Amino acid sequence: MEIKEIQEEIIDEFSMFDDWMQRYEYMIELGKSLPLIKEEFKTDDNIIKGCQSKVWVHADLEDNKLIFTADSDAIITKGIIAILIRAFSNQKPQDILDADTQFIDEIGLKEHLSPTRANGLVSMIKQLKLYAVAYQTQIEE
């Protein structure tokens, strides 16, 4: 599936819920299905700055597509990163770079997070895009 399609799917899923408690419950569920980062990559270098809970993200290139894995010590944060990874993993670096992140606003995620978590969300997106930049240059070389 293309990034855009996956994002539409996520928007649809979130629109099914009436209130934010339900959405939180759903995010917690998503957090449990997060493709986990290998322990060896859970280093301080891989911690995303700007998050108040710890978040680690790692990327591997397979068949010219980026596969993201991640983890966090907080479960709602895990849910957030799981949503992002679902939208961006298994995609070509260039497609990740071209993709917008409008869907985050459409599911209302940002405004329902505390300011520190919302900052963390921005940092996470930045980190995914940074991986895409790095691998895109690698492919071009």
Next chain:
Amino acid sequence: MLDIKKIREDFPILKREVNGKPLVYLDNAATSQTPQQVIDAIVDYYQNYNANIHRGVHTLSQEATDKYEQARIKIQKHFNAAKSYEIIFTSGTTHSINLVANGFSSLIKKGDEVIVSAMEHHSNIVPWQMLCERTGAILKVIPMNLEGELLMDVYEDLLSDKTKLVFCNHISNALGTINPIEEIIEKAHAVGAAVLIDGAQAAPHLVADVQALDVDFYTCSAHKICGPTGEGMLYGKEEWLNKLPPYQGGGEMIAEVTFEKTTYADLPHKFEAGTPNICGGIAFGAALDYMNAIGFEEIAKYEHELLEYATQELLKIEGLKIYGTAKNKTSVISFNIEGVHPYDMGSILDKLGIAVRTGHHCAQPIMDFFKIPGTVRASFAFYNTKEEVDVLVQGVLKAKSMLL
């Protein structure tokens, strides 16, 4: 007995809803809510006599100056300072501590020692670390036990004739521990060291008598005692305030200025450069009036009941651990549930209308001591109720069932 229902009527914000639920405000250690009486004082200032102080001959300026100086006297009386000019208006505890730490740069030299407690707010650590960097002085730390009580015998061992300064909070914001400051002050004085007590968390719960304590510096923030933000006070003994150089230069703090030399104004103006937070100072006074009218003894008694009730009810939750179990503590409960990150807990409680603080509470060394990323902190004020404690407990249970 306090009439809590009537007291709650004084606080318009407590009628608010958050996320469709009635607000349960349990973040009082971060900032307290503001009663109508204080809001009225703020409005009155801007509506009726807003003017710059200490400089105008006109009526409004006179009125504003009078009210501002009356507020200083209210603060003086409240803390029982000997002189009104020993009360310096500051923007809060952080500003006060920086003022003193900066002043001590010229009084401290390489190899001198300063002592801090293990349970300080960052604002009572960082300015002193900066002082040590500037001067080459050495920072020593009074450790604590697992209950969150300072090890006073180690403190005694740390003291020597090299000790120039001891700084410690009266009450810990993260743990609620009431520290034995009488003893801390007495022992420091015995070796000739000065003492600064950070009263930010104590001022909402009890009245410190600075003369009885014989403390050299005492500070607090208005916003934790039903007053406005960005306002606070520093008490300093006259002899110390005379010894310290000014902190900031500018208007108000001078006696005479020529390009060759400036002479400084007398206390307290020497430390009050620029146009101050005039309205803030006046509202600070109004907040003390409000709290004193209710009565600190009654407040302390009632908050203690809330603390005991909340502790008892929270401890019924399986896997819940309270950090800070000192025998002598105020209405602050820092806790975690095994396997639950404090941020997750805080996020869900927020959705239920319950305001708590989560994280390291600007006291990272305490979290490192307990080897945790942070805690959930519920802090109670005299306007909170047992029903709100019940809502908290239900909220924690609900969050726990979602998160585990």
